[in-house]
Amino acid sequence: MQHNVGTVDRAVRILAGLALIAGSLLGYIGLWGWIGVVVLATGLFRFCPAYLPFGLSTCASTTSDAKP
DSSP: OOOOOOHHHHHHHHHHHHHHHHHHHTTSSOGGGGGHHHHHHHHHHTOOGGGGGGTOOOSOOOOOOOOO
16 A cells, blocks of 8 residues: 555544544534544544545655756
């Protein structure tokens, strides 16, 4: 499984997932807040299946086009 979630994207996903879960547990939002589990998992595993069909990746590029 290739990583396709970069550092900033990962941090945002983890924080958003935790916020959604906490909001649901504290009663601020309804049961739909448990969707935060999916958001949190994509951040922790650094893989987003929704990026695959579009060929997206927020990871830093490891290849260089510069010629010596």
